[in-house]
Amino acid sequence: MYKKVILITLLITALLIAIKNTDAAEVDEYLRSTLPTFRTVTTSGGNISTTIDCDTGNLAADLTPQFWFATNQPGQGVTNWSMSATVLDSTMTQQNAMYGPDGSPSIILANTTVGERPTLAAINDIKNGILASNANAIAYPMFSTLLLGSGTLDVIDNTFLTPQNYFDLRTRGRGFRYITLGIQTTARASTYTSLDSPGAYQAVVTFQYGTP
Amino acid sequence: MNKLLTKMLLTGLIVSSINTADAAVHNFTITGGYTMDITTTGNWNTTMDPDTGALASAMDLNFAIVTNDPNPVTTMGLTACTMNASSTESVAIKSTDFTPDLTTTTARIIFAEQGAIAGDCATDAAIQNCCSVAATPSENPNAVSYPSSLTIDNGGSFTYVEGGDRHFDLNINPTVQADPTNLHLTLSTGCCPGVYDCDLANDTSGTYEVEICLTGIPSI
Numbered sequence: 001m002y003k004k005v006i007l008i009t010l011l012i013t014a015l016l017i018a019i020k021n022t023d024a025a026e027v028d029e030y031l032r033s034t035l036p037t038f039r040t041v042t043t044s045g046g047n048i049s050t051t052i053d054c055d056t057g058n059l060a061a062d063l064t065p066q067f068w069f070a071t072n073q074p075g076q077g078v079t080n081w082s083m084s085a086t087v088l089d090s091t092m093t094q095q096n097a098m099y100g101p102d103g104s105p106s107i108i109l110a111n112t113t114v115g116e117r118p119t120l121a122a123i124n125d126i127k128n129g130i131l132a133s134n135a136n137a138i139a140y141p142m143f144s145t146l147l148l149g150s151g152t153l154d155v156i157d158n159t160f161l162t163p164q165n166y167f168d169l170r171t172r173g174r175g176f177r178y179i180t181l182g183i184q185t186t187a188r189a190s191t192y193t194s195l196d197s198p199g200a201y202q203a204v205v206t207f208q209y210g211t212p
Numbered sequence: 213m214n215k216l217l218t219k220m221l222l223t224g225l226i227v228s229s230i231n232t233a234d235a236a237v238h239n240f241t242i243t244g245g246y247t248m249d250i251t252t253t254g255n256w257n258t259t260m261d262p263d264t265g266a267l268a269s270a271m272d273l274n275f276a277i278v279t280n281d282p283n284p285v286t287t288m289g290l291t292a293c294t295m296n297a298s299s300t301e302s303v304a305i306k307s308t309d310f311t312p313d314l315t316t317t318t319a320r321i322i323f324a325e326q327g328a329i330a331g332d333c334a335t336d337a338a339i340q341n342c343c344s345v346a347a348t349p350s351e352n353p354n355a356v357s358y359p360s361s362l363t364i365d366n367g368g369s370f371t372y373v374e375g376g377d378r379h380f381d382l383n384i385n386p387t388v389q390a391d392p393t394n395l396h397l398t399l400s401t402g403c404c405p406g407v408y409d410c411d412l413a414n415d416t417s418g419t420y421e422v423e424i425c426l427t428g429i430p431s432i
Contacts (some may be wrong), residue, residue, distance in 0.1 A: 025238075025429040026426065026427045027236075027250050027252065027429065028423050028424065029234075029256060029273055029424050031422050032419055032421050033257070033259060033323055033421075034259045034419050034420070035259070035265075035325075035415060037262075038410065070410065070411060070413040072410075072414075072415060074327055074329055075327070153413075174413050175412075175414065176412060176413050
């Protein structure tokens with residue numbers, strides 16, 4: 001009996017050694033690289049130049065400045081973007097060119113000829129609907145939302161904000177998309193008059209991450 | 213007081229020394245009572261340029277293998293894997309050189325995003341697409357691969373094995389027994405063509421990771 005116990009013990013020990021001898025170990029190391037979050041915007045063509053009919057003040061064609069934007073925002077994270085526009089007044093000060101009377105967003109183009117730039121009062125008269133005096137500034141209606149082009153980025157909000165007077169765009173997650181501001185041809189009533197001097201009329205449109 | 217100051221200075225030096233490089237030491241007692249020490253050193257952490265996908269600094273990993281076993285050790289292998297969207301491991305290494313008993317070769321190493329957010333992890337298909345010379349950014353979201361070089365010295369060699377568990381079979385056979393056999397992996401900073409495109413923005417921000425595995429180390 002005693003011999004049997006010893007034999008069994010020896011066998012178990014031998015078996016355990018055999019099992020241990022077939023074990024294999026592993027060394028693991030992790031290489032890690034962090035990719036930061038980015039938000040990118042570039043201009044992407046569209047129609048940004050046309051002529052003004054000197055009889056009516058109407059544009060010969062819609063203005064459609066287009067932008068491309070992208071982000072690698074993780075998950076369902078929301079990214080805020082905005083589109084705004086400015087013009088220079090007679091003191092070379094930037095003024096917001098967008099306004100939204102009666103929920104109908106519009107944009108002011110201002111004469112850029114030296115000595116013919118609109119006064120701040122003229123710009124404000126258009127915004128406030130006081131149309132008696134708005135020399136060298138002409139307003140045009142915009143589409144009520146930004147025009148979404150092709151892309152993978154999920155747009156969850158596309159609204160013209162008042163009284164801030166800019167387009168607020170929100171996207172979810174990662175991807176890219178093209179987006180266009182649509183400016184229509186017909187001048188807003190009484191914003192084009194004989195007081196408007198010849199010259200180049202301009203607004204600078206900006207699309208950006210965050211708010212203006 | 214001077215002693216205390218000296219100790220504090222030494223402690224500071226040691227801490228800064230540890231912080232300057234990633235390092236780890238592993239000791240094994242292998243079959244027959246021999247020993248194997250494996251010291252890993254290298255640069256294991258960096259950042260990616262969001263415009264290009266390039267690494268900010270070259271990553272490398274060195275396994276310094278010292279054994280007193282007089283016999284060649286042929287059980288060991290080197291592979292790489294990364295966690296995929298199904299929470300399983302995908303093979304994350306790919307070579308095209310099947311020449312046996314090499315001392316230097318090249319391979320692709322694939323990193324995958326390890327975020328906890330659903331939809332941000334790479335699928336196995338995306339990881340495998342990064343292995344291909346015909347990789348297409350739209351087909352490999354959340355995975356990025358980099359070219360690498362692999363070398364071994366001190367009489368060692370390796371042979372690439374294709375298949376489901378792509379890996380390198382190692383032959384550790386020190387010419388100089390007391391010296392380490394260095395198995396060195398160095399990643400290029402620039403990513404492989406077709407694996408990153410910031411215009412598509414389909415590689416989400418976050419931590420990209422790959423696990424480099426030295427397998428089959430004989431031990432008791």
